Amino acid sequence: MTFPLPQRPELPIALLAASFNNTSATYKYYWLLSILSELEGGKTVIPKHRIFAGMVSLAWYTVNYFHISFGKQDQLQRAISQIRELEGITIDEKQEVVKQKIINSLNPATAKMLRYFDSEVPHRYLSPWFPELKGNRAEIYRLSAGFENDCPYALDEQNLTINPLWHGYLLEHAGILKAFCYWHLSLYLQKHNPNVPDIPNKLIKPARRNNLLNQRKFWNRVLDHTGPLECIYTHKKLVHGSFAVEHFIPYAFVSHDLIWNLIPADPSFNSRKNDKLPRMEDYFDEYYLLQKTAIEVMTVNHPNEPMMEDYLSLFPNADAQQLPETDLRGKFLENIQPLLTIANNNGFEYMGRFL
Structure with a gap:
């Protein structure tokens, strides 16, 4: 089964759809979900630190409450467990509160864990737009600055800037793109948790539980x-x-x-x-x-x-x-x-x- 994305002739939508090909960790799913959340909040120039904090907060409930495994090599799951202890955040804290506590944290150990994702995620997500560079961080940063190959964002050491060509599409179809992320994320997690029931309903904290x-x-x-x-x-x-x-x-x-x-x-x-x-x-x-x-x-x-x-x-x-x-x-x-x-x-x- 496939999950088709809305098309737009002037945009390489196929590359966006390919962004989750050959995925060996959860980073890319939560990276795009966090970017979309910031975009819906009105931001087009986004500090990468905020996006990383958003990744942790989006995965918080899945890891801490439902105990879903992200795989042995996944550093996001490990970071969440350590940040929970470092920052004293409860397992069922609201997502936005988790995010703000991480953003405002002065703990160098928390900052170090977030920096790990800076070395792995922002440029690798752009691999479909720069396949010949094979994850060359410096070169992808340089080319993205001019939105080469109509990539969706530009990178520098501090910020991510949304490509104006992509802005309207990402905002208009944010709901569909989130569903696209969660669909692929659920397939990925089901592979790592083959005997765990109801993976799709363990990706988002429910607004409230049934009253029984x-x-x-x-x-x-x-x-x-x-x-x-x-x-x-x-x-x-x-x-x-x-x-x-x-x-x-x-x-x-x-x-x-x-x-x-x-x-x-x-x-x-x-x-x-x-x-x-x-x-x-x-x-x-x-x-x-x-x-x-x-x-x-x-x-x-x-x-x-x-x-x-x-x-x-x-x-x-x-x-x-x-x-x-x-x-x-x-x-x-x-x-x-x-x-x-x-x-x-x-x-x-x-x-x-x-x-």
Whole structure:
């Protein structure tokens, strides 16, 4: 599948489309995304330092919250982890706040990390316009200053200047160009994270998370029929309306709110668990029994409950009304165990036993 860009006869759009060919790191994707963000903010002469800070801020949530791997050689991921410690920035900080803190930082270690990208990215992105130069930094800088070969920007040691010939196109089609970047970025990251679900939805921090009202109603209905159930973590009794809806496998990994991964839990525990992983030997059996109870109760008492359809992603050949007759434990086990292992391999930590 290709992602066509809008054409303009006077511009070498094919070279822009080729800018992500033979990409071995994420730099170029975030470089163009950061430039487009500055351009939308009204800037045509942009300090490179701002663009590098924008690259870090754009990738911040993907690296820190979702633990997506950029590949062993990718220095952007490494820089983000180090800058988070150096600057004391939280993993879920707003993108613009992250960017401004980095721009205003006086820490020489942070500045040094950003300078690395200066030696690698601005001129290499222009390789399609200067293929014969094979990444010769000095020569590409010299030729870009006169917008040779209709390259999209000029470079000097401090700034990037947008080519007036490209300005209108980049601004008019900024949304499409961002989608172009994210499309190629998602393909690149999927190769490096082949077992991680829902990569495209882990590239941008969502404006807000779902409120889980329907999932809460689901578990309230279960509790109406069963009476109090026990929190699998703290063993406190949970009753109708007095529980937290908790992701057994963290949302930061699965990136969905399907009911098979949601259970009622002690609210005080839910705030402590954060994005830690539950250990199979400690919690799987209790988690499974909660889910088994819910399936049996809802099948008998609320056979038309829409949320029962969520289970069909675990039981693709079953009907929602036939779930109790399937090998429930085996299916839950063969889905949950690999997800926990993959999440741990991607940097999510296991939690201790709560008594």
